[in-house]
Amino acid sequence: MRFVSFERDAKPALGIREGDLVRVLGDETLESLLERGIDLAEYARTNSSEETISSSDLKFLPPLRRPPKIICVGLNFAEHTSESKYEQPSYPTLFFRVHTSLIAHEQPMVRPAVADSEGLDFEGEIAVVLGKGGRHIAKEDALSHVAGYSVFNDGSVREYQFKTPQWTVGKNFDGTGAFGPDLVTADELPPGVKGLLLETRLNGKVVQSANTNEMVFDVESLISIISEAVTLEAGDVIVSGTPSGIGWAREPKLLMKAGDVCEVTVEKIGTLRNVIADEATA
Template sequence: MRFVSFERDGKATLGVREGAQVRILGDETLESLLARGVHLNDYAQERTSGEKIAAQGLKFLPPLRRPPKIICVGLNFADHTSESNYAQPDYPTLFFRVHTSLIAHEEPMIRPRVTDSEGLDFEGEIAVVLGKGGRHITKESALAHVAGYALFNDGSVREYQFKTPQWTVGKNFDGTGAFGPDLVTADELPAGAKGLLLETRLNGEVVQSANTDSMVFDVATLISVISEAITLEAGDVIVSGTPSGIGWARNPKVFMRAGDVCEVSVEKIGTLRNVIADETAG
């Protein structure tokens, strides 16, 4: 199933996408449902009488607006590691995002107004949403912890990312983490979202293209390795890494400017679209 979060009459609302329509489920959030241990497909199937509205024109929200944790994975495609002039790590490169950086499908991605913020870059990725957590999760059981998958554009302010050896600031400017539009339940996709074409387009031009089979650390490995150190929780989001083609690595460099349109697409999941806008004073 495909769950969408959107705003209706000034209130956050949850629904299931059914073709060109969305069947309304109510105002309980995905965060709340997952925290309660609710099986999402069962929940939707029990609520078959919900009103149906057109999907077109909805004001989408991120599938989860306040996940317990957003854990991002760097250098998870070897070609991206190479273009970034790093040696390929033999352990996942992890950093965190904060929920205040999240934006929804069709919401502007914000190019910050700090004086040297020329380098707002794109990174198309798949986000893994956990349906249950745990510690010391085995690789063999890890995929049973996945509720579903969504799209992510890990918008990166490169000058700030590389001000220090830690990438946190450049990865957490407000309005730079595009997330959505659908949470596609795991049963709709190949196990671990393997074998899917991931593409990023800037103003219609393909700038990133790779198969998810090329991930250095697959989804099951990421869940297992992270849980060796960190207790994972239902509703946690793992942003699983980007392939080569980023603007920073190009010659000349290619960055996103106000008015640009950036789209991230993965087959069987959909397309995440955002227009770039300059941050206003205030």
């Protein structure tokens, strides 16, 4: 199933995508359903209404607006590690995003107004949404903790990312973490989303393209390794890493500017589209 979060009458609502239509389920959020341990498929069956809305008329919201945690993975494709001038680490490179950085499909991705930033870089990724949490999760059991998958664009303000050895600030500017549009339940996809094509396009041109089989740490490894240290919770999001082709590594650099259109497509999951806009200043 494909769950879509959207705004209706100035409130969040939830629906199921059926082709170009979204069937309305109600106003309970995915966060609430996952937190309560509700089976998503059963919820959809018992709460499906007769009301449908064209997806072109929706104001999308991120699939989850306030996940308990957003854990991002850096350097998870070897060619990206190489272009970034790092040695491939033997342990996942982890950092956190905050929910205030999230934006939805078709919402503007914000190029910040800070004077010492040249622009905003793209990073197409797959978001893993957990349906149940735990600590010390065995790798062989890890995929049973996944509710579904979505698409993410980890918009990065590179000058701020590299101001210090920690990447946190450059990865958390408001309006830079695009997420959505659908949460596709795990049963509709290959286990661990293996063998899927991930592509990023900037103004229609492919700038990133890789197969998920190229991940250094696969989804089940990430869940197991992270849970060695951190208690994972239902609704947590793991943003699983970007392939090579980032704009910062190019010569000349290819950074996003106002009016650019960035699209991230993951095979069988969907396309996330955002137009770049300059930050409004008073």
